[in-house]
Structures are given as C-alpha cells and as structure tokens.
Amino acid sequence: MDTKEILHKLVAFDTQIQHNTLEAVNxxxxxLQNFGVEVSLIYNQxxxxxxxxxxxxxxxxxxxxxxxHLDTVPAxxxxxxxxxxxxxxxxxxxxxxxxxxxxxxxxxxxxxxxELVKAxxxxxxxxxHDEEGGFQAINQITADxxxxxxxxxxQNCIVMEPSDLKAVxxxxxxRLLEVSLFGRSGHSSRPSLCIDAVDAAVNSYCHLLGGFRKxxxxxxxxxxxxxxxxxxxxxxxxxxxxxxTVADRAVYTLLSRENPGDxxxxxxxxxxxxxxxxxxxxxxxxxxxxxxxxxxxxxxxESLSRGQQPQAVNFGTEAGFFEKxxxxxxxxxxxxxxQAHTKDEYISAAQLEKWTAMIPEI
Numbered sequence: 054m055d056t057k058e059i060l061h062k063l064v065a066f067d068t069q070i071q072h073n074t075l076e077a078v079n080x081x082x083x084x085l086q087n088f089g090v091e092v093s094l095i096y097n098q099x100x101x102x103x104x105x106x107x108x109x110x111x112x113x114x115x116x117x118x119x120x121x122h123l124d125t126v127p128a129x130x131x132x133x134x135x136x137x138x139x140x141x142x143x144x145x146x147x148x149x150x151x152x153x154x155x156x157x158x159x160x161x162x163x164x165x166x167x168e169l170v171k172a173x174x175x176x177x178x179x180x181x182h183d184e185e186g187g188f189q190a191i192n193q194i195t196a197d198x199x200x201x202x203x204x205x206x207x208q209n210c211i212v213m214e215p216s217d218l219k220a221v222x223x224x225x226x227x228r229l230l231e232v233s234l235f236g237r238s239g240h241s242s243r244p245s246l247c248i249d250a251v252d253a254a255v256n257s258y259c260h261l262l263g264g265f266r267k268x269x270x271x272x273x274x275x276x277x278x279x280x281x282x283x284x285x286x287x288x289x290x291x292x293x294x295x296x297x298t299v300a301d302r303a304v305y306t307l308l309s310r311e312n313p314g315d316x317x318x319x320x321x322x323x324x325x326x327x328x329x330x331x332x333x334x335x336x337x338x339x340x341x342x343x344x345x346x347x348x349x350x351x352x353x354x355e356s357l358s359r360g361q362q363p364q365a366v367n368f369g370t371e372a373g374f375f376e377k378x379x380x381x382x383x384x385x386x387x388x389x390x391x392q393a394h395t396k397d398e399y400i401s402a403a404q405l406e407k408w409t410a411m412i413p414e415i
Contacts, residue, residue: 060160064149070186102182116175118210122184125151154393157400158213158386165412215388220358223365226344238301247299251292253332254303277365313346343373
C-alpha cells in the first residue's frame, strides 16, 4: 500500500478522543505483522484504548524511535464538506480529520516499512492513544521500567508532529489546573450570611496569576519563543446560578505555558499555602506536558533540517517525556501546525510524499 492508501484507511477510523482507538490500532498491528514486524499493545486500564509499539528489524540493535498518536480532536458537521472521516484530495491537499495531526505522518512511516524491512534497518514505531486528551498513555509508557530501559538504548526519537519538515528543538511545557471554590449560598439581600464563591474565586486567581507572572519575570525571557516569558491564562470561569443568589461554588481553569528550564512545581504546590479565604479551595492538576529542549547531536538535526534553522515553538508535544527519560528527541514531521485542529484540516500531498521518501534514509 502507498501513503495515500494508508492515509485513506487511517482517516476512516473515528479515533476522536471521546471514542476508543482499538479498531485503528488493530489495523496498524495487522498491517505491520504482514511484513514480519513484532508488535506489542499497551492497553489503558479499561482496555478501550491502546498504545502500540512495533520493532522493525533487529530489536536488539539500536535504531530511531518514530513517535506519534492515533487519536484526534473532535470533528462535527462543520468539518470540511461534512466528511471528517473520508479522505478527500483537492488541489494537492489531503483533507480529513487527523490528516495533518497526525495520521498523515504515521501513514508516511507505515508506507516506508517495506523498504525498511528490505534494507534490514532497525527502527521503533510508538503510537499513543490520548495525546489530545491528557497524556495518560505516554505517562504510562514512560513509567514502565522495562520500556524505559529499552527506549534509553535507542539512538534518537523523532516525534512526528507537523513541523513543515523543519526540526523543532524546543517547546514550552503545558499545565492545566482546575481551581474550585466552595462557599455558602443564600439570598443576595443578606450577603453577610453567605460565603461568596465567585468573589473568592476572583481573589484566588488574581493571587495565582500575580504570583505566576512575578516568578516568570524572575526567570526571564527566552528569545527563542514568540512569547518570550512563561505565560498563564484563565480559560474557563463558571459560578453562580441566579442573579439574586450568592454563589456557593465557582470553578476556573488555568493553563500555563512554561519555558524549558523554568521550574514551577514548587510554586503551584505552595501558592495557596498562606492564602486565606472564607471559601474552601481545591486545586487539581488535570494535565501536564513537559517542556522540551532537544539533546540530539547537531549532526542528526542537520541531517533532518538540511540547512534550515531549527525552531522553537509554543505548542506542546510528547517530546519532553522522551527527553525526560534520557532519549534524545526532535520534533519533525510533514504538515503545518496551523492546520491541526481546524475544520478544514489538510496535509500537503507533496510534503507527505517527501516525508515518506526520507524515512529510509534516517
């Protein structure tokens, strides 16, 4: 099968993050096994989703790890011509949910497998199942000592996220917090008898954001990024049930983008230690992706970028997890991140073919 045929199959599987991925994972496993490739599946707790690890060539000879994710963000009736799970070609582009992020890059790798096998090359394919939904799969993988030991023995890792075939050697970390305040409701005519959760939430997020920004300034700017400082924003804020009722609950989310080297762990652990509020406060970390700075050798980066300057980007990937366990990693793949998660998601056919042709040379 060529790249287009494989991409057609992958896009047809509905692997939106709210659905299971097993049909797609089993198809990839069967495809690889047709070429004598050894495949292992790593299931989530309820076995509705699975990550895949495949060993091309000699498992005992170090090679390059090619990392991707089969899950996609949701698609609805507004998606391109109402056909999110049907690959459509137009004007040199392949349209479909996940075509860019990142079934296209995966399809290119799978199309190159026969040549890799024929050439006797060693490589590892690692596909996770929830990169768009919380990084639980990559956390599970990098917490397994046997898998970690195996990965540490590999040469490099390429996270195949869309990068326009330009090497990405740094990106920010991402942390999602949910902060809840619990008060006591009552009629707005007697607020002294109540504990206003909305008021407490506003005060707490001013305290939280103020402290974060002060620490970010202390760490200083990183000129490699468009946003040079670590940043934090409040995305959702909910509270109250009626205009004349004091709210007994409020909740908001905070999303941080943290520069490599900026350590906010202690800050978030301690930020509310000495904070006094009449409302009860709970803080939960819902998501965390490590900041990333590549330790790949310059000559490996140059072999990929071919004269183009390495980049630093603001979006997050699973790359930081691999660097955390000691596997030198770079983000490199076909497609443009501006097309990821959009209603007209597509990938350039020419760039995808170029990527497929590059793989046996890596």
